[in-house]
């Protein structure tokens with residue numbers, strides 16, 4: 129990644145890691161099987177991943193044993209509300225491919241999200257771009273629930289038409 133703006137504001141957070149809400153340090157997360165499952169903003173139940181005990185021995189960080197910052201916040205990436213329509217469409221094209229192929233990894237490796245407008249997003253590698261698209265759009269069904277079918281189609285077509293124009297302009 130050579131974009132200096134990206135280096136300055138984007139922070140890569142490895143999967144399975146999280147940034148502490150108190151001290152902002154990144155640690156590998158631990159799965160607390162004895163904790164009740166949490167429900168995310170899409171109504172999906174998931175296991176709770178907590179930060180391990182950290183900080184100096186005599187002064188443990190108050191963020192120990194708590195949930196990390198949301199990945200988007202920790203990574204410094206924009207949420208749905210801060211995306212252009214074209215980038216929203218790019219996120220939706222990816223989650224559509226996930227649904228159509230029935231497998232996240234296959235969609236990611238063959239039809240990754242391609243952001244165009246937001247400089248941080250356009251500079252992400254394919255794996256991180258896909259992770260972002262799923263984080264902000266949810267699944268295809270969740271996107272339709274949230275936005276309505278007409279709006280999802282409008283955004284999707286916008287991104288699809290843009291890709292077609294790019295392809296014909298480059299003569300491929």
Ligand SMILES: [Zn+2]
Pocket residue numbers: 148149150151152153182183189190191192
């Ligand atoms: Zn901490």
